[in-house]
Amino acid sequence: MNKYINYSKSNGIATITLQRSLAYNSLNHEMAIDFQRALDKAGAESDVRVVVITGTGKAFCAGQDLNEMVGPKAPSIKTVLTNNHDPIVRKIRSIKKPVIAAVNGVAAGAGAVFALACDLVIATESSSFIQAFSNIGLTPGSGSTHFLPRLVGIQKAMAILLLGEKISATEAERIGMIYKWVKDETYENEVHQLALHLSQLPAHSLMLTKMALNQSWSNDLENQISLENDFKCMAGESDDYHEGINAFFTKRKPQFNKHKTHYQDSTTQPLPPVRPLFPTKNKVDSNFSMVS
Template identity: 50%
Template structure:
């Protein structure tokens, strides 16, 4: 059985981390396969949104530590540069929205892969743990970048230093994630969210994502110039023409991602 399951339905690519017996902890093979699937999502026109989730009771427990302690293993630098950093940059640069559908515990790098996605939703029983300090490490996979921007400095410092388990409902209240659904409703609700995004103007969403990527480091003046540039690109799309026509004629738009 593959460590990454991949299926396209209704223009949504469903990517499932699939090592449930290990709480979907990442191995090298699994990390590289996820990168490959993300590249596939970027290149396939029929994919207009991505939904990333985990099999079983966890989203992902992060790195499989058996590889880290292996004396013949790759070492921490290669683990980050070869596996996790490329996953983060692929998700952020993917010109389509990515939903993290957090079905259970998301710990370590697993938590930060979820948090780097465009929209994060979780089952009520799910939780997020910056588990790094428990074993003498620092949050990686962008954790020290995402947390202060999502929840503020004090909350980020407490979460990172103490390594507390953050219940999904608390994560939503502090702005770490977008929404929480009951465990019963969660599978369908997260699929419906991804399906909704897949029917929206894909290129406009990609340009919005691009603008958000730069908003954390740009000055206001630079961001206004970037918005001007990206808005001109959006205004040249077929979906923009369709959206305006649908609005003027009081009908539902039929976007094609073009």
Template identity: 45%
Template sequence: MEPSLIVAYHEGWTELTLNRPDRLNAFNEDLHRQLAAALDRTADDACRAVLLTGAGRGFCAGQDLGDRVQSDAPPDLGATIEAFYNPLVRRIRALRKPVVCAVNGVAAGAGANLALACDIVLAARSAKFIQAFSKIGLVPDSGGTFFLPRLIGDARARALAFLAEPLGAEKAEAWGLIWKAVDDASLMDEARALTTHLARQPTQGLALTKAALNASAGNTLDAQLDFERDAQREAGRTPDYREGVRAFMEKRQPTFTGRPA
């Protein structure tokens, strides 16, 4: 039986592929547990970047509705969110290294918002993002109501959430929802090249940058200035800062290790 998640280790980075292509990589409990465990393993210092993608013709269709226990009693969907989706988004945002997402096809419901939780999103030109929740009477979850208005503004966020219309990759790039739309045939090559590049950068500095950007949404300017001060103090004590300065002075490319000390 095929695993629900394919994990491939590269020099300095890890590729995670959602692998339920017959279900458009929709989440069941097994996929949730495997992805959570794999993300926890990427916290190791040997891994300096992560690439997340999907197998087959879609990235992720969100929740596998067939995986839910059917009964006459109303389901507690909040329990599923609390047990699986919220921890998943928190893991990705808290991971002290860049997470790249390669959206290779449809990203719907929680699948769309899983992509938006990542740090840099590339999408095949044929890919579509769909806030599908309103089609079945639900609310955008997995951070959708947080990410959407911050990335594309309130008016567009409301329309996508209410209408559940597909948003193509090129328009998603134009709106600022994702980093870049690329040709389908070159998606994985570009995504792997980008992840390889990030894995060779000053990992601690990127981790602190990620933390600062995460904190900014809830901070006042004064609080954010203090955060930047403290983060810069920590970054300035890393070996990669010293290497970066030496390389600049010596007019050569730096060789970063990603080590905290």
């Protein structure tokens, strides 16, 4: 994309790499805008099924470059949030494909929020997370107070944000803030294998599952059950579902994603007629059960 953002693509996996390592991948305006463009690109490209966000050097992202915030031409805090940080979080959340934060070092300030906005966070053992806004007289931003309580509970979130303490990767996994930590020496392979595995799963089903989980944060039980029913019917209409069922009965590995997944389709469109849950050409084993 530019000197600060690298965008690469392989085997259905788009990797967005923050590469301002001398500044611990802290964001200036130019870098933030190109980060947003990379997210738009990953979300729009139909051959991309998984997005990985990572950094170079010793940091994932150290948040805002404070050097940009001083001097007579410094932008206002509101300008930086509105134009630089908040759109990144919104774009990460709106991508209908699994988004992995591959945290390779410190994730601080807005950088920590970017990681927590992702669907899965995998971090090296030496990584750490810190949101020390209180240490410089600021308050959390870009959704920090939205994500943290939902991930770790209100008490732990309160402690993390009020005290500004560094959270190790091992502690972050223990309290449910991230998916998992891995040894530094196996990190790259673990990230690749995770992304590759996701890319081989049925993209349409993953998209609907992600959307359902995101909606669960604001839905009550009845609305969530209704949404799940709608999404399950939509998934039941997909070629991937029928491929999965046929593969089960013929005892072979399913070959998903042979047809284009319409990531931009609106889920508010009328649902198509629902086919039977099991293809009629297959005889169902009386001992077979499916956990829904």
